[in-house]
Each structure stands twice: as C-alpha cells, then as structure tokens.
Amino acid sequence: MPGHEVANDDMMIDEYEQKQVNAVPDGFNSQYLKIYYGKLFPYEEMFKWMSYANDGKHPACNQSYFGRREFSFTLDNDVYLRYKTFNSVSELENSIKEKCPVKIDIGPVYNVDPAKRHSYAQSGCYPEERELIFDIDMSDYDDVRYCCAGADVCLECWPLMTIAIKVIDTALRDDFGFNHILWVYSGRRGVHCWVCDGKARRLTNELRAAIADYFRVYKGNENSHKKVSLMGPALHPFLVRSYTEVLKDFFERTLLSSQKIFSTAERYEKILDMIPDESVTSELRGKWQDNRRTSNAKEDINVARWEQLKHMLQSGKQKMQGLRRCVEEIVFSYTYPRLDMEVSKHMNHLLKAPFCVHPKTGRVCVPIDPNRCEEFDPTAVPTLSTLIEELNNEGLRAEADNERDRTLLGKSIRFFQSSFLEPLVKSCKEEMISSYNAKLQQSKLQQSKNVLAAI
Numbered sequence: 001m002p003g004h005e006v007a008n009d010d011m012m013i014d015e016y017e018q019k020q021v022n023a024v025p026d027g028f029n030s031q032y033l034k035i036y037y038g039k040l041f042p043y044e045e046m047f048k049w050m051s052y053a054n055d056g057k058h059p060a061c062n063q064s065y066f067g068r069r070e071f072s073f074t075l076d077n078d079v080y081l082r083y084k085t086f087n088s089v090s091e092l093e094n095s096i097k098e099k100c101p102v103k104i105d106i107g108p109v110y111n112v113d114p115a116k117r118h119s120y121a122q123s124g125c126y127p128e129e130r131e132l133i134f135d136i137d138m139s140d141y142d143d144v145r146y147c148c149a150g151a152d153v154c155l156e157c158w159p160l161m162t163i164a165i166k167v168i169d170t171a172l173r174d175d176f177g178f179n180h181i182l183w184v185y186s187g188r189r190g191v192h193c194w195v196c197d198g199k200a201r202r203l204t205n206e207l208r209a210a211i212a213d214y215f216r217v218y219k220g221n222e223n224s225h226k227k228v229s230l231m232g233p234a235l236h237p238f239l240v241r242s243y244t245e246v247l248k249d250f251f252e253r254t255l256l257s258s259q260k261i262f263s264t265a266e267r268y269e270k271i272l273d274m275i276p277d278e279s280v281t282s283e284l285r286g287k288w289q290d291n292r293r294t295s296n297a298k299e300d301i302n303v304a305r306w307e308q309l310k311h312m313l314q315s316g317k318q319k320m321q322g323l324r325r326c327v328e329e330i331v332f333s334y335t336y337p338r339l340d341m342e343v344s345k346h347m348n349h350l351l352k353a354p355f356c357v358h359p360k361t362g363r364v365c366v367p368i369d370p371n372r373c374e375e376f377d378p379t380a381v382p383t384l385s386t387l388i389e390e391l392n393n394e395g396l397r398a399e400a401d402n403e404r405d406r407t408l409l410g411k412s413i414r415f416f417q418s419s420f421l422e423p424l425v426k427s428c429k430e431e432m433i434s435s436y437n438a439k440l441q442q443s444k445l446q447q448s449k450n451v452l453a454a455i
Contacts, residue, residue, distance in 0.1 A: 028357065042404070053429045069110075071106060103352060106353050107349075130348070131196050132344065138160065141160050157258075159254055162374050163247065170242075181195050184366070187361055192352065247332065271309070272285060309330075313326050355413075361383070386407075390406055
C-alpha cells in the first residue's frame with residue numbers, strides 16, 4: 001500500500017538515527033550518505049550552475065551543453081567511474097542516488113559527449129570549456145606550521161587558508177577582471193576556487209598556465225633553504241599589494257605567536273638559513289642563544305626576535321638590496337598562498353564538486369564567503385551525522401518550506417544561490433542574448449547585401 005511506503009521511508013531515518021548516531025557522531029557513514037543524497041543534495045542548483053543559462057528557454061541556448069560535461073564518481077569499493085554524462089537534472093539525480101558515490105568530481109565540457117569518445121577518432125574528443133580552478137592544500141604548508149601536519153588542521157593554522165583566499169580572490173577580481181568566483185571548503189584540509197566567467201571557462205591551457213605563473217613566487221624545492229625569490233629592483237604591484245595589505249600584518253600579528261616561529265633553535269635556524277650574509281646570521285644567533293638578552297616575562301619572544309631581525313636587515317648599514325628584501329621573502333615564505341599549479345594549468349583536470357561529503361571527515365564541502373572568510377570555521381561545518389540529527393529533530397525550524405532549510409546546510413545553499421549562482425546566471429543570459437542579437441543583426445545585414453547585389 002502507498003501509505004506503508006511513506007511510513008517506511010520516514011522510519012528509515014528515525015530508526016537508523018536512533019541506532020547509529022551515537023556510534024559515529026562525526027564520521028562518514030554510507031547509510032547517512034544515502035539519506036543525504038536522497039533529501040539534501042542540491043541537484044537543481046548544481047544543474048543550473050553547470051548549465052550556464054543553457055536551459056532551453058532562449059534560441060541562443062546550446063541544448064547539448066550540460067550533456068557534454070564530464071562527471072566522475074568514486075564508489076565506496078574504490079571503483080572509479082569517469083566520463084559520466086547526463087542530459088538533465090533528473091538523470092544526474094537518479095544516477096547519484098543509485099551509485100551513492102563517496103566522491104563526485106567535475107571535469108570539463110567536451111566538444112562531443114565524452115561518454116561516447118570511443119566513437120570518434122583519437123583527436124576527435126577534446127575539452128572545449130572548463131572553469132579556471134585553484135587547489136590549495138594545508139599539507140603544503142607543513143614546513144611553516146608547527147601545530148599540525150599532514151591531513152590535520154586546527155584553528156591555529158587554518159588562517160593560512162584565509163590569507164590564501166584573500167590574496168588570490170583580490171587578484172582574480174582586480175588584476176584579471178573576473179567576477180563570478182566560488183570558494184569551497186575541501187572538506188578536510190584545504191580550499192578550492194572555481195572561476196566561472198565565460199572568458200575564464202574558454203581559456204586555453206597556455207593562458208591558464210600564464211595565470212598560474214602570475215601567482216608563482218616559490219622557486220625552490222623541499223631541500224632549498226630559500227624557497228621564495230623576489231627578483232628585480234622592485235616588487236610587482238600585485239606582490240606589493242599582497243604584502244602591505246594582507247601578508248605582513250598577518251605574519252606579525254598572528255602567525256609569529258600562533259606558530260611560535262622563533263621559539264626554538266630548530267625553528268629560528270630555518271629563518272636564518274634564508275639570510276645570505278653569515279655575519280648577520282651569526283650576530284642574531286648569538287643574541288638568541290641567550291634568552292635573557294632577548295625577552296622578559298611580559299614580552300613575546302617570537303615578536304622580540306622578529307623585531308631584532310628586521311632591525312638588522314633594514315638598518316642603514318645594510319646596503320645590499322638582497323638583505324633588505326630578505327624580510328619580505330621571509331614573510332612570503334611563511335604566508336603566501338601555495339597553489340597546486342598543475343591543477344590550474346590543464347583544462348582536463350578534475351576537481352571535487354561542491355556539496356560533496358569528505359569520506360575521511362564526514363564534513364560537507366560548503367562554499368566560503370571570500371568577504372567574510374576570516375569567520376569561516378572548518379570545525380563547525382555541517383557533517384553527515386549532524387544533518388541527519390537535524391532532519392530527525394521535528395521541532396527544529398519546523399516552519400521551513402523544505403527539509404534542507406531545517407538543517408545547517410540550508411544556509412550554505414542559500415548563500416550559494418544568492419551570492420554566486422543568481423548573479424552568474426544573470427550574466428550568462430545577458431552575454432548569450434547580446435551575442436545572439438549581434439549575430440542576428442549581422443545575418444540581416446548580410447541578407448540585405450545579398451539582395452542588393454542580386455538587383
């Protein structure tokens with residue numbers, strides 16, 4: 001009977017929650033994931049985003065656009081399914097609910113349906129469009145953070161991600177003129193950036209590499225004493241802005257003390273290794289080896305030693321430009337964004353979809369507001385178990401129009417819609433209509449010329 005089917009569906013959440021929520025309150029659970037995909041995942045919003053106004057409501061729409069987008073699924077048995085394509089939001093939703101992937105990745109839009117790539121010659125299927133993407137991973141900062149390492153992240157080191165967002169987002173908007181930028185928490189230890197303007201999606205690999213290189217300041221490798229090299233008589237205006245408006249203040253007011261950068265000989269020796277003048281490093285080392293000369297009970301030893309280093313390198317007797325530049329290079333080494341360059345350079349690179357759930361943490365990959373990124377707390381984002389708990393709490397926001405709005409996820413989806421998706425779709429429609437009208441006008445002019453030529 002239909003009534004029994006509804007009752008069973010409701011009971012699935014309630015009974016499973018009662019049995020399991022205490023066992024894995026913050027972890028990843030395949031049964032929770034099924035409920036998440038069944039009731040909370042924003043299929044309509046994702047489809048609207050990936051369609052870029054190609055919704056069939058205007059003659060200029062490309063009806064095949066979404067169907068040429070590659071998705072990939074990673075299943076819980078480590079099966080990796082690439083080149084998944086869908087022609088509608090219902091196809092996407094049904095496939096995700098059926099497969100219940102532990103991870104969803106998004107690839108480029110191909111010139112033809114990539115699921116049918118074997119029907120074409122080897123060079124007949126290629127990426128045609130792809131968002132300009134950036135991937136920043138906290139594990140790449142392990143040589144400059146001392147609170148955590150590897151996949152671990154805490155509120156002491158997370159501000160490094162905040163600074164990365166501020167620096168990259170400002171440059172993308174002010175230096176490159178991009179407007180439609182989505183920042184997303186990776187679910188564990190980093191952030192992803194999606195630049196979705198039409199001119200960004202149509203960039204060639206060569207231009208993507210050029211933009212990635214624009215952000216590059218790290219020249220050394222893991223065995224180099226000096227990883228940052230700020231060449232030339234003056235810094236690029238982008239680097240000057242990043243240093244004066246973001247990096248310097250963050251390094252001196254936050255990172256020095258939070259990571260205790262000068263607190264031990266092992267730590268300050270890493271900084272001394274960046275200074276090419278042995279007489280300077282010997283003098284500083286001599287001062288720091290006797291703590292009584294560099295600090296008192298009320299003074300932060302990290303701040304005191306940094307001020308001593310700056311004074312020596314920037315005093316009048318230090319004539320070499322390289323020594324003066326060392327202060328900036330040290331700040332850049334510890335604070336400047338560390339991008340995975342290969343992710344940004346190639347159009348065919350896959351990136352995890354927003355609103356996925358990270359299988360190691362159970363956390364949802366929610367959007368981050370770049371204008372308020374310092375308020376983002378990675379330990380407070382929705383998890384599978386907290387979302388299921390909220391769904392089961394009938395008294396929580398009972399007046400909400402849909403189940404998502406009864407959970408913390410509703411706030412993230414509303415931000416995604418209002419701050420990113422709606423302005424993006426509006427811009428895409430305007431660009432599409434403008435281009436269509438221009439082509440229509442050009443066609444009419446050509447027809448007039450043909451008529452006149454025939455007379």
